[in-house]
Amino acid sequence: MRVALGVGGGIAAYKSAELARALAERGAQVQVIMTAAAREFVRPLTFAALTGRKVVTDLFPASSESEALASAVEHIGVAQSNDLLVVAPATADLMAKFAHGLADDFLTTLYLAFPGPVLLAPAMNTNMWRHPATQANLELLRGRGHAIIGPEEGELACGMTGPGRMAEPAAIAAAAVNLLNRKRDLEGETVLVTAGPTREPLDPVRFISNRSSGKMGYALAEAAAARGANVILIAGPVHLPDPPGVKTIKVQTAQEMRDAVFANLEPATIVIKAAAVADYHVANVPQQKLKKTAARISIELDPTPDILAELGQKKGDRLLIGFAAETENLRQEARRKLLTKNCDMIVANLVGQEENAGFESDTNEVVLLLATGSTVSVPPSPKREVADRILDEALKLRLALHAAR
Ligand code: CTP
Secondary structure, three states: OEEEEEEOOOOOHHHHHHHHHHHHHOOOEEEEEEOOOHHHHOOHHHHHHHHOOOOEOOOOOOOOHHHHHHHHOHHHHHHHHOOEEEEEEEOHHHHHHHHHOOOOOHHHHHHHHOOOOEEEEEOOOHHHHHOHHHHHHHHHHHHOOOEEOOOEEEEOOOOOEEEEEOOOHHHHHHHHHHHHHOOOOOOOOEEEEEEOEOOEEOOOOOEEOOOOOOHHHHHHHHHHHHOOOEEEEEEOOOOOOOOOOOEEEEOOOHHHHHHHHHHOOOOOOEEEEOOEOOOEEOOOOOOOOOOOOOOOOOOOOEEOOOHHHHHHHHOOOOEEEEEEEEOOOHHHHHHHHHHHOOOOEEEEEEOOOOOOOOOOOOEEEEEEEEOOOOEEEEEEEEHHHHHHHHHHHHHHHHHHHHHHO
């Protein structure tokens, strides 16, 4: 395994020397890239001695023009010859540059040219970490599928106590190895994912919808794509960027979602219905905006098509995964949906109560109910990690179901 290790300019840079060694101990060839700020904290020689390789420092370090030209394209070479990019410490400045695609030195240029997985270990002062700008950048980087480890809570070099300390080198090295070992185990599969809410119009300007953010479904689409699947994502109205490498189809209503699902079902081998589909809609939406009167009004609603139940009837040998968002009797309700909708798995989560689970949250705590009768609890984790657990269990479940046939 070949790892490019980017070292940013923070006090934690000294811990990256230990990280370089920990990676080398795990059999990695490590190419260290230091920013100018990093070199204020640790000398390149330290890393060169630990990795047995020259450390890359500048984008244009050359004395002659031909050397300058060679170095100008070197970041492409480094980008192409490494399997993983680890950045530790990832400073607030580096995170901002990565998030917005600024490329003014070797490391930021390498980041843009690097096609493989990226692992970031942020480290900074607590206030910098909590600043909305840093948190927004973090969100962008997460959304791009990068793995983030830490920061941890503790006493910081600046004297403050709080989140900001870089994760321990051994933990970062272990995360790096895990990332590289992640199998492309969905190669050759087509995964159809639905995500987000649906929007059912009441008149030309008003609608009924729900609090689904689409984050869980998008995380599933990204995770499946990262594992090699061909992914079709059918999404209701959400404020999320289209995941790279995924065919995204935007819909509004439950009926549109149903039609898009069945138009794209043919190639699918796994179907995951993460969308929070509205259960009711107005049958004949008025052409004009409803006018206010002093009287109470009532609206008649008709049921929408139950897409999951119809899929349950037509799934063939596809693996069908539904979701159950419940406010009470979680397992009982989820088990009922598993059976009545003929699913192979239900991902159940409690909504409306906890802060760290459910609709708008970045993390989720779920229980997986399987058609084999077993149950798997997934502790509160970032939605991308939950997505990978769901895919892990889905593949195991398919093997178990086939063996039982
Ligand atoms: N679902 C669907 N079509 C609908 C309603 C729900 O495909 N019209 C799917 C959702 O995508 C989800 C699962 O069914 O995977 C469960 O959704 P949920 O709203 O929890 O269940 P409902 O069947 O609507 O049951 P209830 O409202 O009684 O809890």
